[in-house]
Amino acid sequence: MKTQTSDHYITEIKRLKAEKNAVILAHFYQTGDIQDIADFVGDSLALSQKAAANSADIILFAGVKFMAETAKILAPEKKVLLPDMNAGCSLADSCKADDFEKFLKANPGRTVVTYVNTSAEIKALSDIICTSSNAVQIVESLPADEKIIFAPDRNLGNYVLNKTGRDIVIWNGTCHVHEEFSLEAILRMKKENPDAKIIVHPECELPVRMVADFIGSTSALLNFTRKDESKTYIVATEAGIIHQMKKENPLKNYLPAPPRDSTCGCSECSFMKLITMEKIYRCLLNEKPEIHLDKEILLKAQKPIRRMMEISEKLGL
Ligand code: 13P
Ligand code: SF4
Numbered sequence: 001m002k003t004q005t006s007d008h009y010i011t012e013i014k015r016l017k018a019e020k021n022a023v024i025l026a027h028f029y030q031t032g033d034i035q036d037i038a039d040f041v042g043d044s045l046a047l048s049q050k051a052a053a054n055s056a057d058i059i060l061f062a063g064v065k066f067m068a069e070t071a072k073i074l075a076p077e078k079k080v081l082l083p084d085m086n087a088g089c090s091l092a093d094s095c096k097a098d099d100f101e102k103f104l105k106a107n108p109g110r111t112v113v114t115y116v117n118t119s120a121e122i123k124a125l126s127d128i129i130c131t132s133s134n135a136v137q138i139v140e141s142l143p144a145d146e147k148i149i150f151a152p153d154r155n156l157g158n159y160v161l162n163k164t165g166r167d168i169v170i171w172n173g174t175c176h177v178h179e180e181f182s183l184e185a186i187l188r189m190k191k192e193n194p195d196a197k198i199i200v201h202p203e204c205e206l207p208v209r210m211v212a213d214f215i216g217s218t219s220a221l222l223n224f225t226r227k228d229e230s231k232t233y234i235v236a237t238e239a240g241i242i243h244q245m246k247k248e249n250p251l252k253n254y255l256p257a258p259p260r261d262s263t264c265g266c267s268e269c270s271f272m273k274l275i276t277m278e279k280i281y282r283c284l285l286n287e288k289p290e291i292h293l294d295k296e297i298l299l300k301a302q303k304p305i306r307r308m309m310e311i312s313e314k315l316g317l
Contacts, residue, residue, distance in 0.1 A: 009281040010037055016284040022058035024280070025050055025071065028218045029240035029272040030062050034280065038062060041244065043219040044070075044116050045131040045312065051075050052309065060284055064271050065291075066092045069120045072291040073301045074309075080291040083279035087271045089117050091203070094173030095152035097121040103149070107169050110147040113139060114304070117175075118152060120293050124300035129308040132156060132202050132217035134317050136163045141311050155179070159202040159209065177269050178203035181236050185258035186211065189234050196255065197230045201237035208236055208257075225249060238269045 014037075016022065025047050026038035035041045040050045044067060051059055051071035060081045061068035066089055068082040100122055104112065114126035115135070123129060130138040139148060139160050148166055150157035152173030161168045181204055190196060190211075199221050200212035209215055214224045218241050225233055225245045235242055236257035245254050256267050283289065293301075 006033065006277055009277045013037060013277070013281050013284060016281075020058055020284065020287075021056050022060055022284060023054055023056040024060045024062055026062035027064070027067060027240075027272065028222070028244060029238040029269050030275060031240065031273065032243035033277060034062050034275060035240070035243055037277075037280075043131065043133055043217050045133040045217070045317065046219060047071070048074060048116070048131070048305065049309065049312075051080075058284075058287070060280060061291075062275050062280060063087070064089045064092075064269075066117055066119060068291045069293060070116060070123075070305060072293055073120060073123070073298055073305055076298060079287060081283050081287065082289055082291055083276075083283040084274045085289045087274045089271055090176040091115075091117045091153055091173050092119055092122075095119075095122055095171060097125065100125060100151065100171070103151075103171060107149055110149045110169060111142060112149045112151070113142075114151050115153050115156060116305075120297050120301045122151070123304060124297045126151075126301075126304045127307070128311075129304045131308075133219060134308065134312050134315070135160050135202070137315055137317065138308060138311060139164050139166055139168070141315075142166075153203055155205055155209075156202045158206060159215065174205075175203045177238050177267060178236075179205055180259040180261070181205070181208050181257045181267070182260040183207045183211065185260070185262070186234060186236065189255060189258065193232050193234070193253075193255065195230065196232040196234050196253075197228065198234045198236065198257075199224055200257075204236050212236070221245075222248070225252065225254070238272065239267050240269075240272065 023039040052074040058079045064087045072080040112126045116131045148168045151171030157170035197213040199214045232253040239256040242254045
């Protein structure tokens, strides 16, 4: 049951949105109530596309910092708000600009394909950005003999390498949620639910990907449960996506894949879950915290993101 306070925030958020011509863009890893008040819910690719094409004056991002930064890079004339600046990303944090510059120097002559889960500084050092929805297609769009650097997720990088067979040097970063899923616990769950399909985000480690019936981005996983005829799924990604799966197909069962430490609650992204209804309300009311980026970094980062958007559009992604 929703509390009176939560209802109050929801009413106020709706009023402020209309008054200020603001939109709320929410990632699938947000809590269900936040997904429900958003104007648009999606994966990181769809959210970037939405940020680039809307008529609002203010974008409030219910997600993490790299997503809000990407929105600002694509829509610099808009005010982009993030309700909690501590909503970072362990994967983006694993790739600092100084270290990345050294890595690029140590591996010269390679095209730099960077996952969107990075800071604006890292994007500014990249040739082309990708998300988990288009990483394989972005790499395939490059000439077959092109040597590539993929950063920062080693699991997504390894997935792309296996799919494309390209010459790829991979940065050694991981996400604290996706690397924690336990293969043993997933297999135990599968034994107890033999008809369940195991669906996995490509940020998961290879042993977990190897037992998957389907691998894809959050929106691809959602789409799979929409079309597939099974009744039960073991879902190896952040548990927030299950809210949309249940909304679309309430009669199916969705079992969050268990992490190695059953007491840690690590199938939830602690950064994503820093965003609350109250923080959204205060952020819209005060129009802060606001994303500000160095102009030079912003302009440099725009190029590789736009390149990704153009390729995605051409491929109908
Ligand atoms: P998606 O690209 O599937 O939205 O994933 C983003 C993310 O942060 C995965 O952990
Ligand atoms: Fe970053 Fe992992 Fe959270 Fe996604 S789930 S935002 S990769 S920390």
